Amino acid sequence: xxxxxxxxxxxxxxxxxxxxxxxxxxxxxxxxxxxxxxxxxxxxxxxxxxxxxxxxxxxxxxxxxxxxxxxxxxxxxxxxxxxxxxxxxxxxxxxxxxxxxxxxxxxxxxxxxxxxxxxxxxxxxxxxxxxxxxxxxxxxxxxxxxxxxxxxxxxxxxxxxxxxxxxxxxxxxxxxxxxxxxxxxxxxxxxxxxxxxxxxxxxxxxxxxxxxxxxxxxxxxxxxxxxxxxxxxxxxxxxxxxxxxxxxxxxxxxxxxxxxxxxxxxxxxxxxxxxxxxxxxxxxxxxxxxxxxxxxxxxxxxxxxxxxxxxxxxxxxxxxxxxxxxxxxxxxx
Ligand code: TRP
Numbered sequence: 001x002x003x004x005x006x007x008x009x010x011x012x013x014x015x016x017x018x019x020x021x022x023x024x025x026x027x028x029x030x031x032x033x034x035x036x037x038x039x040x041x042x043x044x045x046x047x048x049x050x051x052x053x054x055x056x057x058x059x060x061x062x063x064x065x066x067x068x069x070x071x072x073x074x075x076x077x078x079x080x081x082x083x084x085x086x087x088x089x090x091x092x093x094x095x096x097x098x099x100x101x102x103x104x105x106x107x108x109x110x111x112x113x114x115x116x117x118x119x120x121x122x123x124x125x126x127x128x129x130x131x132x133x134x135x136x137x138x139x140x141x142x143x144x145x146x147x148x149x150x151x152x153x154x155x156x157x158x159x160x161x162x163x164x165x166x167x168x169x170x171x172x173x174x175x176x177x178x179x180x181x182x183x184x185x186x187x188x189x190x191x192x193x194x195x196x197x198x199x200x201x202x203x204x205x206x207x208x209x210x211x212x213x214x215x216x217x218x219x220x221x222x223x224x225x226x227x228x229x230x231x232x233x234x235x236x237x238x239x240x241x242x243x244x245x246x247x248x249x250x251x252x253x254x255x256x257x258x259x260x261x262x263x264x265x266x267x268x269x270x271x272x273x274x275x276x277x278x279x280x281x282x283x284x285x286x287x288x289x290x291x292x293x294x295x296x297x298x299x300x301x302x303x304x305x306x307x308x309x310x311x312x313x314x315x316x317x318x319x320x321x322x323x324x325x326x327x328x329x330x331x332x333x
Contacts, residue, residue, distance in 0.1 A: 007146040008144055013027060015045050015047050031149060035080045042143045084312045111156055113157070141161065194227075195228065211283065224280035248276065
């Protein structure tokens with residue numbers, strides 16, 4: 001297919017020590033599936049975004065590479081997709097400034113993630129945390145993206161990216177493609193195994209609340225066995241009244257490929273013990289190849305470096321074009 005006819009997909013993941021099942025089901029698994037012949041996918045390790053909370057420099061540096069290794073292990077194919085580290089492509093920081101000057105304080109202060117994060121990091125409410133969505137809009141708009149696969153928690157950020165793009169186009173003439181979000185129907189929000197009213201998060205103080213992609217099989221089994229369900233005895237998908245059981249069921253569908261109806265039928269007449277064990281087994285089997293591949297890739301530093309520099313080069317080629325256009329439109333070039 002001709003390059004220009006392909007749809008452009010872009011997404012990003014922050015480099016973090018232990019990405020969870022939530023990252024896998026809500027994002028990474030779908031990223032792999034989006035790599036079809038009629039699409040060009042850009043996948044970005046968002047280390048500039050990570051600076052909005054305090055980081056140990058050595059850890060941050062190491063994690064960029066580890067996250068690239070994780071994406072490769074999850075099936076991102078560097079022959080098909082552009083896999084790169086955000087800070088390696090300086091256009092992200094440059095476009096961010098221009099977009100900041102076209103974004104209102106009012107719209108940024110309505111972002112729920114800013115409110116949540118500033119409550120959580122009350123000692124470090126920095127300006128970057130506030131303009132975080134603008135940097136993300138820049139990631140998306142630099143590549144003229146059509147489709148942005150994200151978890152449900154990023155929906156508001158996609159909307160503001162669209163608003164910024166539309167506003168910019170209206171002010172300066174056609175510059176950016178208007179992106180669409182793509183949020184999976186089930187699994188977009190994997191909930192904590194200990195408190196199914198909360199999103200699964202690696203920063204959960206209770207380690208039984210989340211499963212890390214790199215957790216050992218025995219740990220995964222143990223965490224699922226401890227998962228909170230409810231005091232009923234039947235298995236049904238009803239997120240409102242049975243959030244714990246429904247969370248387990250949606251994880252199950254995501255790993256088995258079954259529809260929700262098929263999954264519910266499968267567990268008909270079985271108890272919560274079987275549900276937890278079977279979900280754990282499906283997760284363990286699904287993560288095993290990812291874990292093995294990750295270890296293999298991380299042991300080959302030269303390969304990883306090459307992937308990162310090739311990715312940055314390919315990403316820059318497109319980013320440069322868009323930034324040049326933007327600079328011309330606003331009068332900077
Ligand atoms: N903010 C996203 C998250 O925390 C990560 C991200 C950064 C992203 N840039 C992006 C996602 C661009 C989609 C598109 O999950």
